[in-house]
Amino acid sequence: MAVLECKGLSKRYGHTQALDRVDLAVEPGRIVGLLGPNGSGKTTLIKLANGLLTPSEGEILVCGMKPGKESHALVSYLPERTSIPLWMTAGQLLDFYQDFYKDFRRDAAEEMLQHLDISPKQRIKQMSKGTREKVQLIVVMSRAAKLYLLDEPIGGVDPATRDYILSTIIGNYDPEAAVVISTHLISDVEKVLDDVIFINQGRVMLQSSVDQIREEKGMSVDELFREVFKC
C-alpha cells in the first residue's frame, strides 16, 4: 500500500491554482525528491498531507487515511520554517516529543544533540538559526515514523550543515518508511534520492526513479531539472 497517495488533488488560494489535479503515489522504503521551482506547489502538497490545509478537490491519503489525528501519529513532518517553541530548552523539546509520539527515540535524539555539542539546558531562543534548524531536524528524524515529510530541509543553511542534515536523514530514517524531501537544491540531494517527482505550477511533470532517468535520459537529475525548467 502506498504511504502517500494523491487522487485528483487540487488546491486553490482564491483565484490562484496552487495544485491542479495531482495524481501520485509514494511507496514505502523510498526516498523521494519533490522537486520544483519556487511557488510550484511543493509546500502546499506537504501541508495538505499534514492536514494543515484542506483540499479544494480530490483527496490525499496517508497510509490509507485522510490526514488527521491518526495519520499524524505516522508522519514525521519538518516544516520549511522553524516552528518549534522558542521558549523551550532543547531538553524540554525532547520531553514534548516524547510525550506525544510513541515512536520517539529519545536516546537517538540525545546522542545527536551531544554530537552537535548542544546542551539540553540551552534555550532554543538563544540558538543560532542554523542550530535551531538542526534541533528541529533532530526531533523529526528521531521518530520511527512511516512517512517523513521534509519541506526544504537544506534551504538557507551552509554547505557543511547541508551535509550534516542529509547524513542525519540517511542515518536515521526507518528503511521501511518513505521519505519525501521537498527542495529546489537538486544537486545537493540527488545522491540520496531513489525517486523524483517534478512539479511545476501545481502539476506533476514527471515521476520516475533516479536510475531510470540516468539510464533512459543519460543525464543527472540536476541536468534534467535544468532542462525541464529552463526559463
Place this chain on the structure above:
Amino acid sequence: MLRKLLKHEFRATGRVMLPLFLVLLGTAVGANLSVRVLLDTPNKVLDILGGLLIVAFVIAIFGVCVMSMVVMVQRFYKNLLQDEGYVMMTLPVSVHQHIWSKLIVSAVWFALTLIVVGLACLIMAADVGVIHQIAKGFQELFRELYRNLTAYYAINGTALAVEFLVLCFVGCCAMCLQFYASLAIGHSFSSHKMAWSVLWFFVTLFAMQFLGGSGIVLLDETWLHHLLLGWTDNISGMTAMHWSMLALIAGEVLYGAIFYFLTTYFLKRRLDLE
C-alpha cells in the same frame, strides 16, 4: 493526550503568569509598608516613595488582570495559528483536545488571577505585626461561615454567591471561545488574517447581541411570557432569583457552545496556515 497538552500549556503560560503573580504580591507588600510606615512619616522623599508604591500596586493589579486576558488570546493565536501551529496542529491529538486544553488553562488562570488579586489586597491591608491575629480571624470567619450556612437565608445567600461565581466563570470561558472562534474564522482567509479576525470578533459580538435583543422583543407578550409570569406568581422571590441565575448560566453555556462549534469547524475544515 489532553493531560499531556494541559501539562505543556501550563508550562508555557506559567512562565508568564507566575512571575506576574509574584510581582503583584511583591507590590502588595510594598503597598502595605507604604500605608503603615512611609505615608505617616514627615519625610517628603519617603512620602513620595510611599505614594509610588501604592501606584505600583494598583498598576500591578490592572496588569495581572489584563495579562491573563492577553495570554489567553495570544497563546491560542501563536500556538495554533502562527509558526508553532505547524508543530501543534500535526500532533496526534484532536482539534477538540486542543481547544479544551486552551480553555481549561485559560479558565484556571482567570480563577487564579482572582484569588491572587484577593490575596494581594489582603496583604496590602494587613498589619504584618499581627499575622497570628489574621490567622485567628480566618478561623473565626470559617466558623461563622459554617454557622451561617446552616441558616435558611444564608444558604440562599451563599448559593446566590456561588451561582454568581459560576456565572462569571462560565462567562469568562464563553468570552475565551468567542476570541478563539474569531481568530479561527479570520485565519481561514488567505490574507489579512488578523484584520479578518478583529472584524469577525465584532461581527459575532453584534450578531449575538442582535439575536439576544431580538429574542427578548419577540418573546414579549407571547405564550412563553405569560407562562413565565404565571409560574413566577406561584414561587417565592428567592426561588425566582435562583432560576434567573441558572437561566443566565445556561445562556452563557449556550453562547460558549456556539463559539466552540465555530472554532472546531474552522480549525478542522477551513484551517489555512500561512
